[in-house]
Amino acid sequence: MKKQSTRRHFFGKAAAAGSAAIAAAGTADAQTTKRPTTELKRLGFCCVANNSHMGLWGSTINLRENDEWPGRTTGMIITHCWDKDHEAAKKVAAQYRCTAVKNFDDMVGKVDGVIFGGFHEAKWWEQLTKPYLEAGIPTYIDRPIAYDMNTARRIVERSRKYNAPILVSDGHWIHEQAKIARKRLEKFRKEGKHILGSTGYNFTMKDYAQHGIHGLYYLLTVFGLDVDSVSLLTDGFWRDVTPTNKKVMTYGNLTLKYNKLHVDGVEDQTTPFLATQIQVPDEHSFCNCRIYASSNTNGWVGDGEWIDIDNRKCDYTSWDRRYYLNFPTILYYQKMLETGKMPFSHEEILQRTKIFLTGFKSFLDHNGALVKVADLPDDWEAPTTYPEWLDDSMFG
Numbered sequence: 001m002k003k004q005s006t007r008r009h010f011f012g013k014a015a016a017a018g019s020a021a022i023a024a025a026g027t028a029d030a031q032t033t034k035r036p037t038t039e040l041k042r043l044g045f046c047c048v049a050n051n052s053h054m055g056l057w058g059s060t061i062n063l064r065e066n067d068e069w070p071g072r073t074t075g076m077i078i079t080h081c082w083d084k085d086h087e088a089a090k091k092v093a094a095q096y097r098c099t100a101v102k103n104f105d106d107m108v109g110k111v112d113g114v115i116f117g118g119f120h121e122a123k124w125w126e127q128l129t130k131p132y133l134e135a136g137i138p139t140y141i142d143r144p145i146a147y148d149m150n151t152a153r154r155i156v157e158r159s160r161k162y163n164a165p166i167l168v169s170d171g172h173w174i175h176e177q178a179k180i181a182r183k184r185l186e187k188f189r190k191e192g193k194h195i196l197g198s199t200g201y202n203f204t205m206k207d208y209a210q211h212g213i214h215g216l217y218y219l220l221t222v223f224g225l226d227v228d229s230v231s232l233l234t235d236g237f238w239r240d241v242t243p244t245n246k247k248v249m250t251y252g253n254l255t256l257k258y259n260k261l262h263v264d265g266v267e268d269q270t271t272p273f274l275a276t277q278i279q280v281p282d283e284h285s286f287c288n289c290r291i292y293a294s295s296n297t298n299g300w301v302g303d304g305e306w307i308d309i310d311n312r313k314c315d316y317t318s319w320d321r322r323y324y325l326n327f328p329t330i331l332y333y334q335k336m337l338e339t340g341k342m343p344f345s346h347e348e349i350l351q352r353t354k355i356f357l358t359g360f361k362s363f364l365d366h367n368g369a370l371v372k373v374a375d376l377p378d379d380w381e382a383p384t385t386y387p388e389w390l391d392d393s394m395f396g
Helices: 007-017 055-063 087-098 122-134 147-159 176-190 208-223 320-339 347-365
Strands: 042-046 076-082 115-116 140-143 194-199 201-203 225-236 254-260 273-280 283-292 304-314
Touching: 042 055, 042 320, 055 076, 055 087, 055 320, 076 087, 115 122, 115 320, 122 140, 122 147, 122 225, 176 194, 176 283, 176 304, 194 208, 194 347, 201 208, 208 225, 208 254, 208 273, 208 283, 208 347, 225 347
Parallel strands: 042 076, 042 115, 115 140, 194 273, 201 273
Antiparallel strands: 194 283, 201 283, 225 254, 254 273, 283 304
């Protein structure tokens, strides 16, 4: 009997061919016992070379040589990739055994799904995603979806028009600890207690736009989207001096003011409270919060209660962090790719974006004062980190 191909050899041939690979049972018993096979969904990965999630997500989909990730763990395979730097894209493609394409829209018709996993390209998500959304391809868009609400709405409308599901998320939007905190908050409310406030911190590499948004998403999962006002008190929004950021961020304090808190099954809380989060370069925890609750609406009294929810940083092995923090996002995307159902509605994506941008406006235009989310103009645009990152001429 012909010797069976190894898993790695099979994977290499499938990816190099750039086709939908077939994952089948790999033992001699398969010749006599019928077992189900699964066709791998073909993925295109855009923006792979600089400040990209390719390094976090790529090897959980396509196993690389000498990678600590244990093996194939999804029903997807990256067959193509693109980056503005084509030579860099070719080097990435060699690692993941996929094909680097020359133009950003060259993957249309060749892939079942597409992931836009960069950050510096966020200003151009509308142009970059356009051909894929118009082809009805399920699309992952890394945060943020846009730097102004008009652009965000155009992307959403294109998704709706062409029935192309989108996922705009991060690890903290779907964070286990954020969901645990939410369930505890709901328990407080069902016990008749009122939420008095929350304090905590978010791990950030001294930037609001890329990692501060993680902490914001965490808070929105815990407390909901009924945010009245946002304050971002900081001295910069980026970790380096750039054409749009004149001072390196050395401190940050994000505050959300809630006038209403909705929990299914109980009356809405209408007593205002603040959820405050310090942005710090901590090495022990990614995000946490302490929720204060009391059954007395007049404030903290003897029957009050508090709870700490903390996401400790797990570095037991080099792939632990990817498994606990980053990998769930890929599973959310795969579920959307297979079912066509968006995990989060267009309306939720837009509201989270509006709250994020209101924080930017608080810092830039109001010296960190609270700014009402409802007052954010749709055409107000936050600055991108590197405004010349992509050449607009590439879009024709």
